[in-house]
Amino acid sequence: MAIIKCPECGHQISDRAPVCPSCGVEIAGKITLCKNCGEAVFKDQATCPNCGEQLKATTPPPVHTTTQPVPPTPKRPSAPQQPAENEQGKSRKTIIIALAISLVICGGIFYFYSSAKSDRCQEAYEIAMKSDDPLLLENFLNNYSDAPQEQIDSVSSRLAMLRKGDEEWMNTLASGSKSALEEYINNHPDSPHNSVALHKIDSIDWAAATTANTLESYKLYMDEHATGEHIDDCKENLATLNSKTVQPEEKEAIATIFRHFFQSINSRNEDGLASTVSSFLTSFLGKSDATKSDVITFMHKIYKDDITNMNWRLNNDWNIEKKDVGGNQYEYTVTFTATQNIERTDPSKEKSAKYNIKATIGAEGKISSLNMVKILE
Structure with a gap:
Protein backbone atom coordinates (compact mmCIF):
# COMPACT_ATOMS: atom_id res chain seq x y z
CA MET A 1 0.00 0.00 0.00
CA ALA A 2 1.28 3.49 -0.88
CA ILE A 3 0.06 7.00 -0.19
CA ILE A 4 -0.62 9.01 -3.37
CA LYS A 5 -2.26 12.27 -4.33
CA CYS A 6 -5.73 11.95 -5.79
CA PRO A 7 -5.41 12.87 -9.52
CA GLU A 8 -8.80 14.56 -9.26
CA CYS A 9 -8.59 16.73 -6.09
CA GLY A 10 -4.98 16.37 -4.87
CA HIS A 11 -5.79 14.96 -1.36
CA GLN A 12 -3.43 12.37 0.20
CA ILE A 13 -5.02 8.88 -0.03
CA SER A 14 -4.10 5.21 -0.15
CA ASP A 15 -3.68 3.70 -3.64
CA ARG A 16 -5.90 0.82 -2.41
CA ALA A 17 -8.80 3.02 -1.38
CA PRO A 18 -11.95 2.17 -3.41
CA VAL A 19 -12.69 5.85 -3.92
CA CYS A 20 -11.20 9.16 -2.82
CA PRO A 21 -12.84 10.10 0.53
CA SER A 22 -12.66 13.74 -0.46
CA CYS A 23 -14.08 13.89 -4.01
CA GLY A 24 -15.50 10.34 -4.49
CA VAL A 25 -13.56 9.46 -7.66
CA GLU A 26 -12.67 5.77 -8.06
CA ILE A 27 -9.08 4.95 -7.08
CA ALA A 28 -8.35 1.20 -6.69
CA GLY A 29 -7.38 -0.32 -10.05
CA LYS A 30 -7.87 2.99 -11.87
CA ILE A 31 -4.56 4.65 -11.06
CA THR A 32 -1.02 4.29 -12.41
CA LEU A 33 2.18 6.26 -11.83
CA CYS A 34 3.90 8.34 -14.52
CA LYS A 35 7.27 6.75 -15.26
CA ASN A 36 8.79 10.15 -15.87
CA CYS A 37 7.68 12.24 -12.84
CA GLY A 38 6.07 9.64 -10.55
CA GLU A 39 2.75 11.51 -10.38
CA ALA A 40 -0.45 9.45 -9.92
CA VAL A 41 -2.65 9.58 -13.06
CA PHE A 42 -5.71 7.78 -14.37
CA LYS A 43 -4.94 4.72 -16.47
CA ASP A 44 -7.11 5.93 -19.32
CA GLN A 45 -5.18 9.19 -19.76
CA ALA A 46 -2.94 9.37 -22.85
CA THR A 47 -0.44 11.86 -21.40
CA CYS A 48 0.68 12.86 -17.89
CA PRO A 49 -1.04 16.15 -16.95
CA ASN A 50 1.94 17.00 -14.73
CA CYS A 51 4.91 16.56 -17.10
CA GLY A 52 3.30 15.78 -20.48
CA GLU A 53 4.90 12.33 -20.75
CA GLN A 54 3.19 10.04 -23.35
CA LEU A 55 1.43 7.27 -21.42
CA LYS A 56 -0.17 5.27 -24.26
CA ALA A 57 1.39 4.30 -27.53
CA THR A 58 -0.09 6.22 -30.45
CA THR A 59 -1.89 4.25 -33.17
CA PRO A 60 0.30 4.07 -36.28
CA PRO A 61 -1.21 5.47 -39.49
CA PRO A 62 -3.05 2.90 -41.59
CA VAL A 63 -1.05 1.14 -44.28
CA HIS A 64 -2.75 1.30 -47.76
CA THR A 65 -2.67 -2.01 -49.58
CA THR A 66 -4.19 -3.12 -52.86
CA THR A 67 -6.87 -5.72 -52.43
CA GLN A 68 -8.15 -8.15 -55.08
CA PRO A 69 -11.83 -7.93 -55.93
CA VAL A 70 -13.89 -10.49 -54.11
CA PRO A 71 -16.43 -12.39 -56.12
CA PRO A 72 -20.03 -11.88 -54.99
CA THR A 73 -21.41 -14.40 -52.58
CA PRO A 74 -24.46 -16.19 -53.86
CA LYS A 75 -27.60 -15.25 -52.01
CA ARG A 76 -29.13 -17.81 -49.76
CA PRO A 77 -32.83 -18.15 -49.46
CA SER A 78 -34.05 -16.07 -46.50
CA ALA A 79 -35.47 -17.82 -43.48
CA PRO A 80 -39.14 -17.52 -42.93
CA GLN A 81 -40.09 -14.56 -40.68
CA GLN A 82 -40.99 -15.32 -37.05
CA PRO A 83 -44.35 -14.37 -35.82
CA ALA A 84 -44.77 -10.84 -34.34
CA GLU A 85 -45.38 -12.34 -30.93
CA ASN A 86 -41.79 -13.67 -30.78
CA GLU A 87 -40.41 -10.19 -31.56
CA GLN A 88 -42.44 -8.67 -28.74
CA GLY A 89 -41.20 -11.34 -26.31
CA LYS A 90 -37.61 -10.63 -27.21
CA SER A 91 -38.17 -6.91 -26.63
CA ARG A 92 -39.59 -7.49 -23.15
CA LYS A 93 -36.71 -9.81 -22.30
CA THR A 94 -34.20 -7.19 -23.40
CA ILE A 95 -35.88 -4.55 -21.23
CA ILE A 96 -35.85 -6.87 -18.20
CA ILE A 97 -32.17 -7.66 -18.70
CA ALA A 98 -31.37 -3.95 -19.05
CA LEU A 99 -33.26 -3.17 -15.84
CA ALA A 100 -31.44 -5.96 -14.01
CA ILE A 101 -28.09 -4.67 -15.20
CA SER A 102 -29.04 -1.14 -14.15
CA LEU A 103 -30.01 -2.37 -10.68
CA VAL A 104 -26.71 -4.24 -10.34
CA ILE A 105 -24.76 -1.15 -11.42
CA CYS A 106 -26.70 1.09 -9.05
CA GLY A 107 -26.23 -1.38 -6.24
CA GLY A 108 -22.49 -1.50 -6.90
CA ILE A 109 -22.23 2.27 -6.94
CA PHE A 110 -24.22 2.51 -3.72
CA TYR A 111 -22.04 -0.16 -2.10
CA PHE A 112 -18.79 1.58 -3.02
CA TYR A 113 -20.18 4.96 -1.98
CA SER A 114 -21.36 3.61 1.39
CA SER A 115 -18.08 1.78 1.92
CA ALA A 116 -16.06 4.91 1.11
CA LYS A 117 -18.24 7.03 3.38
CA SER A 118 -17.85 4.48 6.17
CA ASP A 119 -14.07 4.51 5.71
CA ARG A 120 -14.00 8.31 5.82
CA CYS A 121 -16.13 8.29 8.94
CA GLN A 122 -13.87 5.76 10.67
CA GLU A 123 -10.75 7.72 9.75
CA ALA A 124 -12.28 10.99 10.97
CA TYR A 125 -13.34 9.30 14.20
CA GLU A 126 -9.85 7.99 14.92
CA ILE A 127 -8.34 11.42 14.27
CA ALA A 128 -10.91 13.12 16.49
CA MET A 129 -10.27 10.76 19.40
CA LYS A 130 -6.53 11.49 19.26
CA SER A 131 -6.94 15.26 19.01
CA ASP A 132 -7.00 17.84 21.80
CA ASP A 133 -8.61 20.45 19.54
CA PRO A 134 -12.31 20.96 20.46
CA LEU A 135 -13.01 22.44 17.01
CA LEU A 136 -11.95 19.22 15.27
CA LEU A 137 -14.26 17.16 17.49
CA GLU A 138 -17.14 19.56 16.81
CA ASN A 139 -16.54 19.17 13.06
CA PHE A 140 -16.82 15.40 13.35
CA LEU A 141 -20.16 15.66 15.13
CA ASN A 142 -21.46 18.12 12.52
CA ASN A 143 -20.17 16.29 9.44
CA TYR A 144 -20.92 12.70 10.55
CA SER A 145 -24.23 12.98 12.34
CA ASP A 146 -25.15 9.51 10.95
CA ALA A 147 -22.03 7.87 12.43
CA PRO A 148 -22.49 4.88 14.76
CA GLN A 149 -23.95 5.98 18.07
CA GLU A 150 -21.00 4.66 20.07
CA GLN A 151 -18.65 6.89 18.02
CA ILE A 152 -20.87 9.93 18.53
CA ASP A 153 -21.01 9.21 22.28
CA SER A 154 -17.22 8.81 22.53
CA VAL A 155 -16.49 12.02 20.63
CA SER A 156 -19.12 13.93 22.62
CA SER A 157 -17.63 12.68 25.89
CA ARG A 158 -14.10 13.69 24.86
CA LEU A 159 -15.32 17.10 23.72
CA ALA A 160 -16.99 17.69 27.09
CA MET A 161 -13.78 16.69 28.86
CA LEU A 162 -11.69 19.08 26.73
CA ARG A 163 -14.10 21.93 27.33
CA LYS A 164 -13.95 21.33 31.05
CA GLY A 165 -10.14 21.26 30.88
CA ASP A 166 -10.12 24.56 28.97
CA GLU A 167 -12.34 26.14 31.60
CA GLU A 168 -10.03 24.92 34.37
CA TRP A 169 -7.03 26.27 32.46
CA MET A 170 -8.57 29.71 32.06
CA ASN A 171 -9.38 29.82 35.78
CA THR A 172 -5.84 28.70 36.63
CA LEU A 173 -4.35 31.28 34.30
CA ALA A 174 -6.48 34.03 35.79
CA SER A 175 -5.38 33.15 39.34
CA GLY A 176 -1.68 33.63 38.54
CA SER A 177 -0.91 31.35 41.49
CA LYS A 178 2.04 28.97 41.49
CA SER A 179 0.12 26.42 43.56
CA ALA A 180 -2.83 26.57 41.13
CA LEU A 181 -0.51 26.04 38.16
CA GLU A 182 1.16 23.07 39.85
CA GLU A 183 -2.22 21.58 40.72
CA TYR A 184 -3.37 21.97 37.10
CA ILE A 185 -0.28 20.12 35.83
CA ASN A 186 -0.83 17.31 38.34
CA ASN A 187 -4.49 16.95 37.35
CA HIS A 188 -3.83 17.23 33.61
CA PRO A 189 -0.40 15.68 32.89
CA ASP A 190 -1.12 15.46 29.14
CA SER A 191 -2.61 18.93 28.69
CA PRO A 192 -1.23 21.03 25.82
CA HIS A 193 -1.20 23.98 28.25
CA ASN A 194 1.44 22.42 30.51
CA SER A 195 4.36 24.06 28.71
CA VAL A 196 2.81 27.48 29.36
CA ALA A 197 2.12 26.51 32.99
CA LEU A 198 5.76 25.49 33.51
CA HIS A 199 6.95 28.73 31.94
CA LYS A 200 4.77 30.76 34.31
CA ILE A 201 5.98 28.79 37.36
CA ASP A 202 9.57 29.45 36.29
CA SER A 203 8.83 33.17 35.96
CA ILE A 204 7.12 33.31 39.38
CA ASP A 205 10.04 31.60 41.12
CA TRP A 206 12.60 33.79 39.36
CA ALA A 207 10.72 36.94 40.37
CA ALA A 208 10.70 35.72 43.99
CA ALA A 209 14.45 34.97 43.85
CA THR A 210 15.40 38.39 42.46
CA THR A 211 13.09 40.21 44.87
CA ALA A 212 14.70 38.49 47.88
CA ASN A 213 18.16 38.80 46.27
CA THR A 214 19.76 36.44 48.76
CA LEU A 215 22.05 33.46 48.42
CA GLU A 216 19.27 31.24 49.74
CA SER A 217 16.68 32.49 47.22
CA TYR A 218 19.01 31.92 44.26
CA LYS A 219 20.02 28.48 45.49
CA LEU A 220 16.35 27.56 45.88
CA TYR A 221 15.64 28.63 42.28
CA MET A 222 18.56 26.51 41.04
CA ASP A 223 17.34 23.49 43.03
CA GLU A 224 13.82 23.72 41.60
CA HIS A 225 14.77 24.81 38.05
CA ALA A 226 18.06 23.13 37.14
CA THR A 227 17.33 23.81 33.46
CA GLY A 228 15.17 26.88 34.01
CA GLU A 229 14.89 29.82 31.65
CA HIS A 230 16.89 32.05 34.04
CA ILE A 231 19.51 29.54 35.20
CA ASP A 232 22.44 31.48 33.66
CA ASP A 233 21.31 34.77 35.21
CA CYS A 234 20.80 32.96 38.50
CA LYS A 235 24.38 31.63 38.53
CA GLU A 236 25.75 35.07 37.68
CA ASN A 237 23.71 36.78 40.41
CA LEU A 238 24.68 34.09 42.88
CA ALA A 239 28.38 34.59 42.15
CA THR A 240 28.04 38.39 42.47
CA LEU A 241 26.12 38.14 45.72
CA ASN A 242 28.51 35.54 47.11
CA SER A 243 31.39 37.96 46.53
CA LYS A 244 29.63 40.50 48.77
CA THR A 245 28.00 38.27 51.37
CA VAL A 246 29.88 37.22 54.46
CA GLN A 247 29.32 33.54 55.06
Whole structure:
Protein backbone atom coordinates (compact mmCIF):
# COMPACT_ATOMS: atom_id res chain seq x y z
CA MET A 1 0.00 0.00 0.00
CA ALA A 2 1.28 3.49 -0.88
CA ILE A 3 0.06 7.00 -0.19
CA ILE A 4 -0.62 9.01 -3.37
CA LYS A 5 -2.26 12.27 -4.33
CA CYS A 6 -5.73 11.95 -5.79
CA PRO A 7 -5.41 12.87 -9.52
CA GLU A 8 -8.80 14.56 -9.26
CA CYS A 9 -8.59 16.73 -6.09
CA GLY A 10 -4.98 16.37 -4.87
CA HIS A 11 -5.79 14.96 -1.36
CA GLN A 12 -3.43 12.37 0.20
CA ILE A 13 -5.02 8.88 -0.03
CA SER A 14 -4.10 5.21 -0.15
CA ASP A 15 -3.68 3.70 -3.64
CA ARG A 16 -5.90 0.82 -2.41
CA ALA A 17 -8.80 3.02 -1.38
CA PRO A 18 -11.95 2.17 -3.41
CA VAL A 19 -12.69 5.85 -3.92
CA CYS A 20 -11.20 9.16 -2.82
CA PRO A 21 -12.84 10.10 0.53
CA SER A 22 -12.66 13.74 -0.46
CA CYS A 23 -14.08 13.89 -4.01
CA GLY A 24 -15.50 10.34 -4.49
CA VAL A 25 -13.56 9.46 -7.66
CA GLU A 26 -12.67 5.77 -8.06
CA ILE A 27 -9.08 4.95 -7.08
CA ALA A 28 -8.35 1.20 -6.69
CA GLY A 29 -7.38 -0.32 -10.05
CA LYS A 30 -7.87 2.99 -11.87
CA ILE A 31 -4.56 4.65 -11.06
CA THR A 32 -1.02 4.29 -12.41
CA LEU A 33 2.18 6.26 -11.83
CA CYS A 34 3.90 8.34 -14.52
CA LYS A 35 7.27 6.75 -15.26
CA ASN A 36 8.79 10.15 -15.87
CA CYS A 37 7.68 12.24 -12.84
CA GLY A 38 6.07 9.64 -10.55
CA GLU A 39 2.75 11.51 -10.38
CA ALA A 40 -0.45 9.45 -9.92
CA VAL A 41 -2.65 9.58 -13.06
CA PHE A 42 -5.71 7.78 -14.37
CA LYS A 43 -4.94 4.72 -16.47
CA ASP A 44 -7.11 5.93 -19.32
CA GLN A 45 -5.18 9.19 -19.76
CA ALA A 46 -2.94 9.37 -22.85
CA THR A 47 -0.44 11.86 -21.40
CA CYS A 48 0.68 12.86 -17.89
CA PRO A 49 -1.04 16.15 -16.95
CA ASN A 50 1.94 17.00 -14.73
CA CYS A 51 4.91 16.56 -17.10
CA GLY A 52 3.30 15.78 -20.48
CA GLU A 53 4.90 12.33 -20.75
CA GLN A 54 3.19 10.04 -23.35
CA LEU A 55 1.43 7.27 -21.42
CA LYS A 56 -0.17 5.27 -24.26
CA ALA A 57 1.39 4.30 -27.53
CA THR A 58 -0.09 6.22 -30.45
CA THR A 59 -1.89 4.25 -33.17
CA PRO A 60 0.30 4.07 -36.28
CA PRO A 61 -1.21 5.47 -39.49
CA PRO A 62 -3.05 2.90 -41.59
CA VAL A 63 -1.05 1.14 -44.28
CA HIS A 64 -2.75 1.30 -47.76
CA THR A 65 -2.67 -2.01 -49.58
CA THR A 66 -4.19 -3.12 -52.86
CA THR A 67 -6.87 -5.72 -52.43
CA GLN A 68 -8.15 -8.15 -55.08
CA PRO A 69 -11.83 -7.93 -55.93
CA VAL A 70 -13.89 -10.49 -54.11
CA PRO A 71 -16.43 -12.39 -56.12
CA PRO A 72 -20.03 -11.88 -54.99
CA THR A 73 -21.41 -14.40 -52.58
CA PRO A 74 -24.46 -16.19 -53.86
CA LYS A 75 -27.60 -15.25 -52.01
CA ARG A 76 -29.13 -17.81 -49.76
CA PRO A 77 -32.83 -18.15 -49.46
CA SER A 78 -34.05 -16.07 -46.50
CA ALA A 79 -35.47 -17.82 -43.48
CA PRO A 80 -39.14 -17.52 -42.93
CA GLN A 81 -40.09 -14.56 -40.68
CA GLN A 82 -40.99 -15.32 -37.05
CA PRO A 83 -44.35 -14.37 -35.82
CA ALA A 84 -44.77 -10.84 -34.34
CA GLU A 85 -45.38 -12.34 -30.93
CA ASN A 86 -41.79 -13.67 -30.78
CA GLU A 87 -40.41 -10.19 -31.56
CA GLN A 88 -42.44 -8.67 -28.74
CA GLY A 89 -41.20 -11.34 -26.31
CA LYS A 90 -37.61 -10.63 -27.21
CA SER A 91 -38.17 -6.91 -26.63
CA ARG A 92 -39.59 -7.49 -23.15
CA LYS A 93 -36.71 -9.81 -22.30
CA THR A 94 -34.20 -7.19 -23.40
CA ILE A 95 -35.88 -4.55 -21.23
CA ILE A 96 -35.85 -6.87 -18.20
CA ILE A 97 -32.17 -7.66 -18.70
CA ALA A 98 -31.37 -3.95 -19.05
CA LEU A 99 -33.26 -3.17 -15.84
CA ALA A 100 -31.44 -5.96 -14.01
CA ILE A 101 -28.09 -4.67 -15.20
CA SER A 102 -29.04 -1.14 -14.15
CA LEU A 103 -30.01 -2.37 -10.68
CA VAL A 104 -26.71 -4.24 -10.34
CA ILE A 105 -24.76 -1.15 -11.42
CA CYS A 106 -26.70 1.09 -9.05
CA GLY A 107 -26.23 -1.38 -6.24
CA GLY A 108 -22.49 -1.50 -6.90
CA ILE A 109 -22.23 2.27 -6.94
CA PHE A 110 -24.22 2.51 -3.72
CA TYR A 111 -22.04 -0.16 -2.10
CA PHE A 112 -18.79 1.58 -3.02
CA TYR A 113 -20.18 4.96 -1.98
CA SER A 114 -21.36 3.61 1.39
CA SER A 115 -18.08 1.78 1.92
CA ALA A 116 -16.06 4.91 1.11
CA LYS A 117 -18.24 7.03 3.38
CA SER A 118 -17.85 4.48 6.17
CA ASP A 119 -14.07 4.51 5.71
CA ARG A 120 -14.00 8.31 5.82
CA CYS A 121 -16.13 8.29 8.94
CA GLN A 122 -13.87 5.76 10.67
CA GLU A 123 -10.75 7.72 9.75
CA ALA A 124 -12.28 10.99 10.97
CA TYR A 125 -13.34 9.30 14.20
CA GLU A 126 -9.85 7.99 14.92
CA ILE A 127 -8.34 11.42 14.27
CA ALA A 128 -10.91 13.12 16.49
CA MET A 129 -10.27 10.76 19.40
CA LYS A 130 -6.53 11.49 19.26
CA SER A 131 -6.94 15.26 19.01
CA ASP A 132 -7.00 17.84 21.80
CA ASP A 133 -8.61 20.45 19.54
CA PRO A 134 -12.31 20.96 20.46
CA LEU A 135 -13.01 22.44 17.01
CA LEU A 136 -11.95 19.22 15.27
CA LEU A 137 -14.26 17.16 17.49
CA GLU A 138 -17.14 19.56 16.81
CA ASN A 139 -16.54 19.17 13.06
CA PHE A 140 -16.82 15.40 13.35
CA LEU A 141 -20.16 15.66 15.13
CA ASN A 142 -21.46 18.12 12.52
CA ASN A 143 -20.17 16.29 9.44
CA TYR A 144 -20.92 12.70 10.55
CA SER A 145 -24.23 12.98 12.34
CA ASP A 146 -25.15 9.51 10.95
CA ALA A 147 -22.03 7.87 12.43
CA PRO A 148 -22.49 4.88 14.76
CA GLN A 149 -23.95 5.98 18.07
CA GLU A 150 -21.00 4.66 20.07
CA GLN A 151 -18.65 6.89 18.02
CA ILE A 152 -20.87 9.93 18.53
CA ASP A 153 -21.01 9.21 22.28
CA SER A 154 -17.22 8.81 22.53
CA VAL A 155 -16.49 12.02 20.63
CA SER A 156 -19.12 13.93 22.62
CA SER A 157 -17.63 12.68 25.89
CA ARG A 158 -14.10 13.69 24.86
CA LEU A 159 -15.32 17.10 23.72
CA ALA A 160 -16.99 17.69 27.09
CA MET A 161 -13.78 16.69 28.86
CA LEU A 162 -11.69 19.08 26.73
CA ARG A 163 -14.10 21.93 27.33
CA LYS A 164 -13.95 21.33 31.05
CA GLY A 165 -10.14 21.26 30.88
CA ASP A 166 -10.12 24.56 28.97
CA GLU A 167 -12.34 26.14 31.60
CA GLU A 168 -10.03 24.92 34.37
CA TRP A 169 -7.03 26.27 32.46
CA MET A 170 -8.57 29.71 32.06
CA ASN A 171 -9.38 29.82 35.78
CA THR A 172 -5.84 28.70 36.63
CA LEU A 173 -4.35 31.28 34.30
CA ALA A 174 -6.48 34.03 35.79
CA SER A 175 -5.38 33.15 39.34
CA GLY A 176 -1.68 33.63 38.54
CA SER A 177 -0.91 31.35 41.49
CA LYS A 178 2.04 28.97 41.49
CA SER A 179 0.12 26.42 43.56
CA ALA A 180 -2.83 26.57 41.13
CA LEU A 181 -0.51 26.04 38.16
CA GLU A 182 1.16 23.07 39.85
CA GLU A 183 -2.22 21.58 40.72
CA TYR A 184 -3.37 21.97 37.10
CA ILE A 185 -0.28 20.12 35.83
CA ASN A 186 -0.83 17.31 38.34
CA ASN A 187 -4.49 16.95 37.35
CA HIS A 188 -3.83 17.23 33.61
CA PRO A 189 -0.40 15.68 32.89
CA ASP A 190 -1.12 15.46 29.14
CA SER A 191 -2.61 18.93 28.69
CA PRO A 192 -1.23 21.03 25.82
CA HIS A 193 -1.20 23.98 28.25
CA ASN A 194 1.44 22.42 30.51
CA SER A 195 4.36 24.06 28.71
CA VAL A 196 2.81 27.48 29.36
CA ALA A 197 2.12 26.51 32.99
CA LEU A 198 5.76 25.49 33.51
CA HIS A 199 6.95 28.73 31.94
CA LYS A 200 4.77 30.76 34.31
CA ILE A 201 5.98 28.79 37.36
CA ASP A 202 9.57 29.45 36.29
CA SER A 203 8.83 33.17 35.96
CA ILE A 204 7.12 33.31 39.38
CA ASP A 205 10.04 31.60 41.12
CA TRP A 206 12.60 33.79 39.36
CA ALA A 207 10.72 36.94 40.37
CA ALA A 208 10.70 35.72 43.99
CA ALA A 209 14.45 34.97 43.85
CA THR A 210 15.40 38.39 42.46
CA THR A 211 13.09 40.21 44.87
CA ALA A 212 14.70 38.49 47.88
CA ASN A 213 18.16 38.80 46.27
CA THR A 214 19.76 36.44 48.76
CA LEU A 215 22.05 33.46 48.42
CA GLU A 216 19.27 31.24 49.74
CA SER A 217 16.68 32.49 47.22
CA TYR A 218 19.01 31.92 44.26
CA LYS A 219 20.02 28.48 45.49
CA LEU A 220 16.35 27.56 45.88
CA TYR A 221 15.64 28.63 42.28
CA MET A 222 18.56 26.51 41.04
CA ASP A 223 17.34 23.49 43.03
CA GLU A 224 13.82 23.72 41.60
CA HIS A 225 14.77 24.81 38.05
CA ALA A 226 18.06 23.13 37.14
CA THR A 227 17.33 23.81 33.46
CA GLY A 228 15.17 26.88 34.01
CA GLU A 229 14.89 29.82 31.65
CA HIS A 230 16.89 32.05 34.04
CA ILE A 231 19.51 29.54 35.20
CA ASP A 232 22.44 31.48 33.66
CA ASP A 233 21.31 34.77 35.21
CA CYS A 234 20.80 32.96 38.50
CA LYS A 235 24.38 31.63 38.53
CA GLU A 236 25.75 35.07 37.68
CA ASN A 237 23.71 36.78 40.41
CA LEU A 238 24.68 34.09 42.88
CA ALA A 239 28.38 34.59 42.15
CA THR A 240 28.04 38.39 42.47
CA LEU A 241 26.12 38.14 45.72
CA ASN A 242 28.51 35.54 47.11
CA SER A 243 31.39 37.96 46.53
CA LYS A 244 29.63 40.50 48.77
CA THR A 245 28.00 38.27 51.37
CA VAL A 246 29.88 37.22 54.46
CA GLN A 247 29.32 33.54 55.06
CA PRO A 248 28.97 32.20 58.65
CA GLU A 249 32.34 30.46 58.43
CA GLU A 250 33.98 33.72 57.28
CA LYS A 251 32.46 35.62 60.18
CA GLU A 252 33.73 33.02 62.63
CA ALA A 253 37.24 33.17 61.15
CA ILE A 254 37.25 36.99 61.49
CA ALA A 255 36.07 36.81 65.11
CA THR A 256 38.81 34.28 65.89
CA ILE A 257 41.52 36.62 64.55
CA PHE A 258 40.38 39.50 66.79
CA ARG A 259 39.95 37.27 69.84
CA HIS A 260 43.51 36.05 69.35
CA PHE A 261 44.69 39.68 68.98
CA PHE A 262 43.17 40.88 72.26
CA GLN A 263 43.92 37.69 74.20
CA SER A 264 47.57 38.20 73.28
CA ILE A 265 47.37 41.73 74.74
CA ASN A 266 45.75 40.33 77.90
CA SER A 267 48.60 37.85 78.35
CA ARG A 268 51.33 40.20 77.00
CA ASN A 269 52.21 37.60 74.38
CA GLU A 270 54.37 39.39 71.80
CA ASP A 271 54.63 36.43 69.39
CA GLY A 272 50.93 35.73 69.56
CA LEU A 273 50.11 39.39 68.93
CA ALA A 274 52.54 39.66 66.00
CA SER A 275 51.04 36.56 64.35
CA THR A 276 47.65 38.29 64.01
CA VAL A 277 48.82 41.35 62.05
CA SER A 278 50.35 41.91 58.63
CA SER A 279 54.03 42.85 58.30
CA PHE A 280 52.90 46.31 57.31
CA LEU A 281 49.62 47.94 58.34
CA THR A 282 48.16 50.75 56.27
CA SER A 283 47.03 52.37 59.52
CA PHE A 284 47.39 51.48 63.20
CA LEU A 285 45.91 53.82 65.85
CA GLY A 286 46.33 56.74 63.45
CA LYS A 287 49.86 55.88 62.31
CA SER A 288 50.31 55.14 58.60
CA ASP A 289 52.53 52.30 57.36
CA ALA A 290 52.85 50.76 60.81
CA THR A 291 54.78 47.55 61.50
CA LYS A 292 54.50 44.60 63.84
CA SER A 293 56.92 46.42 66.18
CA ASP A 294 54.48 49.34 66.44
CA VAL A 295 51.74 46.94 67.53
CA ILE A 296 53.96 45.33 70.18
CA THR A 297 55.02 48.77 71.44
CA PHE A 298 51.33 49.68 71.82
CA MET A 299 50.74 46.60 74.00
CA HIS A 300 53.56 47.49 76.40
CA LYS A 301 52.56 51.16 76.45
CA ILE A 302 49.01 50.57 77.72
CA TYR A 303 50.28 48.58 80.71
CA LYS A 304 50.99 51.45 83.11
CA ASP A 305 52.95 50.93 86.28
CA ASP A 306 49.85 50.81 88.47
CA ILE A 307 48.07 48.22 86.27
CA THR A 308 48.25 44.72 87.68
CA ASN A 309 45.94 43.01 85.18
CA MET A 310 44.02 43.81 82.00
CA ASN A 311 41.21 41.99 80.19
CA TRP A 312 39.80 42.91 76.79
CA ARG A 313 36.36 41.50 76.05
CA LEU A 314 34.76 41.56 72.57
CA ASN A 315 31.05 42.43 72.49
CA ASN A 316 30.36 40.37 69.30
CA ASP A 317 28.44 43.22 67.64
CA TRP A 318 30.10 42.61 64.30
CA ASN A 319 29.47 44.64 61.18
CA ILE A 320 31.43 43.11 58.30
CA GLU A 321 31.69 44.30 54.70
CA LYS A 322 33.20 42.02 52.08
CA LYS A 323 35.17 43.18 49.03
CA ASP A 324 36.34 41.09 46.10
CA VAL A 325 40.01 41.89 45.39
CA GLY A 326 40.36 39.40 42.51
CA GLY A 327 41.62 35.86 42.17
CA ASN A 328 38.81 34.61 44.39
CA GLN A 329 40.35 36.63 47.26
CA TYR A 330 38.44 38.91 49.61
CA GLU A 331 39.15 41.80 51.97
CA TYR A 332 36.97 42.47 55.02
CA THR A 333 36.20 45.79 56.70
CA VAL A 334 35.12 45.11 60.27
CA THR A 335 33.58 47.37 62.91
CA PHE A 336 32.74 46.24 66.44
CA THR A 337 33.06 47.29 70.09
CA ALA A 338 35.29 45.95 72.82
CA THR A 339 35.35 46.56 76.58
CA GLN A 340 38.64 47.04 78.49
CA ASN A 341 38.60 45.99 82.16
CA ILE A 342 41.61 47.14 84.22
CA GLU A 343 42.84 46.13 87.66
CA ARG A 344 44.93 48.89 89.30
CA THR A 345 46.74 49.60 92.53
CA ASP A 346 45.33 53.13 92.47
CA PRO A 347 41.57 52.82 92.98
CA SER A 348 40.99 56.42 91.90
CA LYS A 349 41.93 55.74 88.30
CA GLU A 350 39.76 54.37 85.46
CA LYS A 351 39.01 50.69 85.72
CA SER A 352 36.83 50.18 82.64
CA ALA A 353 36.47 51.64 79.17
CA LYS A 354 34.62 50.86 75.96
CA TYR A 355 35.95 51.38 72.43
CA ASN A 356 34.62 51.52 68.87
CA ILE A 357 37.03 49.56 66.71
CA LYS A 358 37.37 49.67 62.93
CA ALA A 359 39.79 47.28 61.31
CA THR A 360 40.62 45.55 58.05
CA ILE A 361 41.40 41.90 57.43
CA GLY A 362 43.50 41.45 54.29
CA ALA A 363 43.32 38.65 51.73
CA GLU A 364 46.06 36.78 53.64
CA GLY A 365 43.77 36.56 56.68
CA LYS A 366 45.61 39.01 58.98
CA ILE A 367 44.84 42.45 60.41
CA SER A 368 46.04 45.07 57.90
CA SER A 369 44.67 48.14 59.71
CA LEU A 370 43.17 48.87 63.14
CA ASN A 371 41.94 52.04 64.80
CA MET A 372 40.10 52.56 68.09
CA VAL A 373 37.96 55.41 69.45
CA LYS A 374 37.01 55.54 73.10
CA ILE A 375 33.29 55.77 73.80
CA LEU A 376 32.54 58.39 76.44
CA GLU A 377 29.74 57.32 78.76
